[in-house]
Amino acid sequence: MAYVTGESGVPEGCFICAAVVPGAADGLVVERAELTVTLLNRFPYSSGHLMVAPRRHAAGLGELSPEEGLAVLAATRRALDAITREMAPGGFNVGFNLGRAAGASVDHLHLHVVPRWDSDTNFMPVLADVKVLPEHLEVTAARLREALGREDGDPGESTGAGGSGAADPAERV
Ligand SMILES: [Zn+2]
Numbered sequence: 400m401a402y403v404t405g406e407s408g409v410p411e412g413c414f415i416c417a418a419v420v421p422g423a424a425d426g427l428v429v430e431r432a433e434l435t436v437t438l439l440n441r442f443p444y445s446s447g448h449l450m451v452a453p454r455r456h457a458a459g460l461g462e463l464s465p466e467e468g469l470a471v472l473a474a475t476r477r478a479l480d481a482i483t484r485e486m487a488p489g490g491f492n493v494g495f496n497l498g499r500a501a502g503a504s505v506d507h508l509h510l511h512v513v514p515r516w517d518s519d520t521n522f523m524p525v526l527a528d529v530k531v532l533p534e535h536l537e538v539t540a541a542r543l544r545e546a547l548g549r550e551d552g553d554p555g556e557s558t559g560a561g562g563s564g565a566a567d568p569a570e571r572v
Contacts, residue, residue, distance in 0.1 A: 414505060429547065435453055446514065478512050478543070482543065491514055492515060494510065
């Protein structure tokens with residue numbers, strides 16, 4: 400179960416690997432779990448836009464172990480639940496951008512979770528390269544951290560609503 404943080408082997412310049420390690424990126428990190436890290440997108444398409452990634456620097460789905468794949472899905476479900484409770488969006492776009500041509504900005508696999516509202520302003524970046532965000536990113540991150548903490552207690556503790564189980568216990572950041 401050993402994984403390495405903060406040691407050599409972390410690709411230089413990878414902001415997701417940087418977020419795995421407690422420190423500078425903490426303001427945007429929503430959850431660090433055993434196999435995953437969840438952080439807000441610094442350049443969001445909507446309020447609450449976050450990314451779920453395996454802790455390990457893996458470029459593609461094929462590089463994930465079955466456990467990591469399940470952990471990414473479990474963390475995604477926790478994030479969806481937390482955003483739903485805190486921000487009550489009308490829906491979500493969830494997906495991978497695989498490869499630079501598809502818009503991936505970093506070769507560390509990550510799943511985008513983009514909350515959507517019926518009246519949201521997502522057309523604005525397309526029209527005018529303007530992004531309207533009603534809430535500061537770090538405030539949003541703090542809200543979601545707290546929401547995840549309420550749902551997911553100590554590692555191993557099982558709660559009904561989230562059903563995340565003990566496979567990928569979340570730790571508080
Ligand atoms: Zn990385």
